[in-house]
Amino acid sequence: MVRSAAGDAWSFDLARAWREPPALATSRTRRISGAFFLTFGGVLLMLCAPLVPGSHAAHLWRFVAGAVAVGSAVGWYVLGARAPRWLFVALLVTVVIGVATLVRTAASSLNASSFSACFLLPLTAAALLLPLRRAVLVLLLTIVLGSWALHTLGTTASDVVMRAGCALGMFGMVAWLARVADGAHQDPLTGLLNRHGFERRLEEQLARLERGGGQGALVALDLDYFKRVNASGGHRYGDRIIVECAAAWRAMLPPDALLSRYGGDHFVVMLPSTPLGRAADLADRLRAAIVEGTTVSAGVAAWQYGDSGSMLLNRADVALYDAKATGRDRTVVYGDPERAASELESAISNGEMRVMLQPIVDLPTGETVSYEALVRWERPGRGEIAPLNFVPQAERTGAIHSLGAWVLAECCRLATMVRNSNRSIGVNVSVHELRGADYAENVRRLLEEWALPGEMFIFEVTESVFEDEDPQVALNLHGLRALGAQVAIDDFGAGYSSLRRIELLPIDLIKVDGALVCTIREGHDVPILRAVVTMAKSLGVRLVAEHVENEYQAATLQNLGYHLAQGYYFGRPAIP
Ligand code: C2E
Ligand code: MG
Ligand code: MG
Numbered sequence: 001m002v003r004s005a006a007g008d009a010w011s012f013d014l015a016r017a018w019r020e021p022p023a024l025a026t027s028r029t030r031r032i033s034g035a036f037f038l039t040f041g042g043v044l045l046m047l048c049a050p051l052v053p054g055s056h057a058a059h060l061w062r063f064v065a066g067a068v069a070v071g072s073a074v075g076w077y078v079l080g081a082r083a084p085r086w087l088f089v090a091l092l093v094t095v096v097i098g099v100a101t102l103v104r105t106a107a108s109s110l111n112a113s114s115f116s117a118c119f120l121l122p123l124t125a126a127a128l129l130l131p132l133r134r135a136v137l138v139l140l141l142t143i144v145l146g147s148w149a150l151h152t153l154g155t156t157a158s159d160v161v162m163r164a165g166c167a168l169g170m171f172g173m174v175a176w177l178a179r180v181a182d183g184a185h186q187d188p189l190t191g192l193l194n195r196h197g198f199e200r201r202l203e204e205q206l207a208r209l210e211r212g213g214g215q216g217a218l219v220a221l222d223l224d225y226f227k228r229v230n231a232s233g234g235h236r237y238g239d240r241i242i243v244e245c246a247a248a249w250r251a252m253l254p255p256d257a258l259l260s261r262y263g264g265d266h267f268v269v270m271l272p273s274t275p276l277g278r279a280a281d282l283a284d285r286l287r288a289a290i291v292e293g294t295t296v297s298a299g300v301a302a303w304q305y306g307d308s309g310s311m312l313l314n315r316a317d318v319a320l321y322d323a324k325a326t327g328r329d330r331t332v333v334y335g336d337p338e339r340a341a342s343e344l345e346s347a348i349s350n351g352e353m354r355v356m357l358q359p360i361v362d363l364p365t366g367e368t369v370s371y372e373a374l375v376r377w378e379r380p381g382r383g384e385i386a387p388l389n390f391v392p393q394a395e396r397t398g399a400i401h402s403l404g405a406w407v408l409a410e411c412c413r414l415a416t417m418v419r420n421s422n423r424s425i426g427v428n429v430s431v432h433e434l435r436g437a438d439y440a441e442n443v444r445r446l447l448e449e450w451a452l453p454g455e456m457f458i459f460e461v462t463e464s465v466f467e468d469e470d471p472q473v474a475l476n477l478h479g480l481r482a483l484g485a486q487v488a489i490d491d492f493g494a495g496y497s498s499l500r501r502i503e504l505l506p507i508d509l510i511k512v513d514g515a516l517v518c519t520i521r522e523g524h525d526v527p528i529l530r531a532v533v534t535m536a537k538s539l540g541v542r543l544v545a546e547h548v549e550n551e552y553q554a555a556t557l558q559n560l561g562y563h564l565a566q567g568y569y570f571g572r573p574a575i576p
Contacts, residue, residue, distance in 0.1 A: 042069030217279030277392025440479025454484030514547025
């Protein structure tokens with residue numbers, strides 16, 4: 001039997017509610033509710049200040065506190081939409097502490113009791129808008145501080161317990177209702193966001209992207225021939241496939257991704273902070289991760305500044321439709337590939353490409369021994385575009401050959417500039433270029449034209465090269481080495497290298513991926529980085545550590561036996 005992930009209409013997934021806020025906790029609701037309870041509490045305090053018994057100073061103190069709350073409400077309303085989530089928690093904690101202070105300074109226990117009613121404002125907001133693990137902290141703080149303040153003013157223990165119990169009951173009821181109401185945003189079968197919930201959260205994510213100037217992409221996924229699956233295996237079987245897909249995909253996505261069962265066998269994933277190329281690769285992996293015997297088509301679209309959620313969904317749907325129309329079981333990226341290729345080619349001929357150099361240093365001496373060449377696209381009106389946003393697309397459209405040829409020629413020009421310093425230049429090469437029959441021969445001709453020795457060049461290839469079945473790739477690598485150039489495996493440790501193939505192919509250097517280097521922290525062991533040193537020694541290759549960002553990492557790597565390093569600590573990529 002297929003178990004629904006979301007259960008019946010009155011229950012909710014406690015583990016999820018513990019981690020995640022309810023769907024109604026958007027930056028908008030946080031902003032409005034924060035401003036609301038600050039204004040409400042503040043105005044109440046200002047109005048009541050002269051009426052409550054106490055000294056003149058106490059009246060003035062309460063009036064000022066009320067005015068500060070109203071002022072903070074205005075500030076929160078203006079800036080609250082941009083505030084990170086933790087700031088909302090900090091606001092609630094501050095308000096709880098403020099109310100406890102107010103209660104503590106009341107003239108009588110009766111007075112303190114009426115002030116303590118203000119605790120309900122932050123408590124309701126916490127129950128409605130925070131994940132339970134944070135909301136419970138606000139609740140505990142409220143009960144502890146509130147009980148203490150009331151108790152020190154002589155309120156009887158039974159009264160204190162009664163008030164704490166009421167606060168607890170109210171909190172529990174509001175928190176439960178908010179989670180149950182979430183059911184309206186959730187798909188009962190998979191427990192994922194449904195269409196309504198997704199569209200709501202999507203607009204929020206896009207607003208955040210627009211403010212932060214980030215990049216994002218949306219993937220639309222649709223099971224192929226799902227009607228047939230249902231017809232042949234029955235609806236129960238169809239449901240099981242849907243539930244299994246949802247579970248497999250949920251486990252593979254980054255934590256900030258938004259996955260939704262948009263309807264039937266149609267899923268969508270919003271990937272903020274993911275460039276188009278990476279989103280397309282992820283779509284391929286999602287497609288590969290489903291139940292054997294079924295296939296999925298995917299459409300991917302990049303978010304562009306100013307896009308609304310429906311524009312983005314629309315583009316991903318157009319790409320998905322293309323994937324279905326051209327045979328299914330594939331990923332299609334939105335945008336006419338020919339147009340994309342010609343755009344890049346005209347960018348090259350219009351001089352919009354730049355090559356930056358980043359130093360690679362010898363760890364023991366700290367001297368720069370070579371540079372890595374990193375391409376950038378200075379797109380008029382769009383600013384500088386990083387390679388991960390156009391290289392994968394260039395690989396898909398074939399424009400990578402023109403781009404690679406341009407980069408290589410530019411590297412030759414730069415090599416003439418660094419020639420006297422005896423430094424070499426690392427050039428990133430795509431496996432698509434290495435599949436070309438005459439790649440090594442073209443390099444030879446170019447070096448001859450510029451009168452440069454092959455020894456001045458290092459060709460950086462990613463691990464995926466070693467999985468490539470095409471024998472031409474290995475031939476080209478041998479050809480490059482015959483010219484005197486070195487070959488480096490780039491981003492080692494980020495993918496799945498076949499160690500056997502590494503042994504067989506011609507390699508001089510291994511560039512260890514930043515994902516491994518960033519595991520270096522004080523008090524943590526680094527067994528993988530240590531093992532890589534042993535492996536490199538027995539293969540007779542040198543190691544370059546990538547993404548070295550601080551002195552501690554550099555020192556640790558040197559102690560481990562790494563020879564070379566590259567990263568912001570030594571120098572960022574710069575125009576030479
Ligand atoms: P890569 O070859 O691994 O290049 C290193 C990347 O790490 C560069 O990103 C560099 O700016 C970044 N980086 C360097 N030091 C640090 C650090 O300390 N911390 C962090 N977080 N990052 C650091 P970039 O320039 O965005 O290039 C990304 C990738 O694009 C490159 O990865 C390479 O695979 C590809 N690429 C760049 N230029 C070319 C090219 O001309 N042709 C081809 N085919 N691919 C290229
Ligand atoms: Mg590289
Ligand atoms: Mg790298």
